[in-house]
Every structure is written in C-alpha cells, then in structure tokens.
Amino acid sequence: MRDHVREINVAGVTLIADAAGALYWPEEKLLVAADLHLEKGSAYAARGVLLPPYDTAATLARLAHLIGRYAPSLVVALGDSFHDGGGPARMAESCRAALSALQRGRDWVWLAGNHDPDPAGNIGGRFADMLALGALTFRHEPSADPIEGEIAGHLHPLACIVQRGRALRRRCFAGDGHRLVMPAFGAYAGGLNVRHRAIASLFGPRAFTAHMLGERRLYAVPAARCLSD
Numbered sequence: 001m002r003d004h005v006r007e008i009n010v011a012g013v014t015l016i017a018d019a020a021g022a023l024y025w026p027e028e029k030l031l032v033a034a035d036l037h038l039e040k041g042s043a044y045a046a047r048g049v050l051l052p053p054y055d056t057a058a059t060l061a062r063l064a065h066l067i068g069r070y071a072p073s074l075v076v077a078l079g080d081s082f083h084d085g086g087g088p089a090r091m092a093e094s095c096r097a098a099l100s101a102l103q104r105g106r107d108w109v110w111l112a113g114n115h116d117p118d119p120a121g122n123i124g125g126r127f128a129d130m131l132a133l134g135a136l137t138f139r140h141e142p143s144a145d146p147i148e149g150e151i152a153g154h155l156h157p158l159a160c161i162v163q164r165g166r167a168l169r170r171r172c173f174a175g176d177g178h179r180l181v182m183p184a185f186g187a188y189a190g191g192l193n194v195r196h197r198a199i200a201s202l203f204g205p206r207a208f209t210a211h212m213l214g215e216r217r218l219y220a221v222p223a224a225r226c227l228s229d
Contacts, residue, residue, distance in 0.1 A: 005017065010136065010151065010178070017211055018069075022063075022066050029071075029074065030074045032077075033063060033066075033077060034077075035079070036080070038087055040083035040087075041056070043084050051188065054187075057098070060102065063185070074107045074108075075109070077110050078152070079111045079140025079141070080153065088120040100124055109126055109128055112128070113153075135149045136149045154181075155192050157172050158171050160226060161226055162227065169191075171212075174202075174211075175208060176203045181199060200223070207223070208223045
C-alpha cells in the first residue's frame with residue numbers, strides 16, 4: 001500500500017482513503033470528494049469580506065491531480081460543491097473550462113447539499129439527492145439514525161491530538177466500519193472537532209477512528225485519543 005493512501009472498510013467494502021482528502025472505490029472506479037465549497041472566496045467578497053479569489057482554481061487543481069492518479073469512471077461530488085447557489089454563475093471561464101476537462105470521458109454526479117440544494121446550469125454532470133451503489137449509500141448529510149454503508153460529508157470532521165508536546169489539528173475521515181464521514185475537500189472549508197456531539201453521536205461513544213490527513217500519509221487515531229476543543 002502506498003504511503004499516501006490507507007484502506008478503510010465500510011460495510012464490508014474496501015475503499016482507498018487518500019491523504020488529499022478523497023475516497024476511491026476500486027471495484028466501481030469511483031472517486032468521491034465532499035464539500036468542495038467552490039466560489040467561497042467570491043461569496044465572502046460579495047459580503048465585503050475579502051479573501052484571495054483563488055480557492056476554486058486551487059480546489060479543482062487538487063481534484064485534477066486525484067483524477068489523474070486514479071482515472072475514475074465516476075466522480076461523485078458529495079454536496080456543498082458550491083458555497084452558495086450563485087457560485088456557478090460567478091465561476092471564472094478558466095475554472096469552468098478546467099471543470100469541463102475533468103468531466104470529459106467520465107460520469108459525474110453532483111449530490112445536493114445544504115449550500116447548493118438545487119441543480120445548477122452550465123456545470124456539466126448530472127444531479128441527485130443521493131446515490132446508492134452496491135452496499136454503499138452516498139449522501140451529503142449523515143442520517144440521524146445509523147445506516148449501514150453510509151458515506152456522508154457536511155460536518156467537515158477535524159481531529160486534534162498532542163504530538164511531541166504540541167497540539168496537532170488535521171482534517172480527517174471519521175468512521176467505525178459501518179459508516180464514514182468524509183473531510184471537507186475545499187481549499188477554504190473549515191472543520192468541526194470529531195469530539196463535537198454532531199459527529200461523535202453518529203457512532204458509539206468514542207468507538208470510531210479518525211483517519212487524519214498528513215502531508216504524505218494518513219494516520220489512524222482512535223477517537224479516545226482525540227482532544228476536544
């Protein structure tokens with residue numbers, strides 16, 4: 001197994017978690033990324049909060065790298081792909097062209113999120129509320145009741161541990177072998193501590209693993225070792 005990836009089992013399905021924050025299902029040639037939050041920078045700028053307007057290009061470039069690595073037949077964007085409903089219209093033509101190039105020759109599914117619940121025009125792909133495939137179900141928000149094989153986003157999990165005397169915070173996958181919450185992929189996306197009730201309540205008390213994203217590898221950390229804020 002390469003250093004930058006780790007096998008994660010969900011409902012009996014072996015998935016490849018990449019340190020870049022995406023998930024690959026080899027048997028289905030499916031690549032999934034959650035919470036891209038494209039055009040978050042321009043959304044903030046419209047409210048007078050100035051951020052460098054490069055988040056969409058940076059996020060698509062990272063996604064392009066993964067598509068080049070895995071050559072998926074299907075890409076699933078797991079909701080909140082745009083930061084708001086006006087995001088697609090604000091995309092620069094260069095970013096629109098880059099997105100079109102990524103979609104060429106493969107199926108692309110946009111799942112509805114709370115930030116982008118409605119289908120958008122001129123961004124390619126097809127739209128769905130959720131996607132069920134084999135033993136797995138992909139949706140944006142985790143279900144309140146446990147669902148075997150659920151892959152979700154929305155909560156932007158982040159783990160904090162003490163390493164060599166200092167606190168280390170990283171985005172992470174959070175899972176217990178039955179369901180999985182994915183890290184946010186977007187360049188400007190924030191994070192929510194895995195010990196927060198919104199995440200911890202999805203699993204048994206501390207009975208899950210935080211697969212923390214490192215620079216070149218993932219680190220599996222029991223939830224009991226993770227610090228709360």
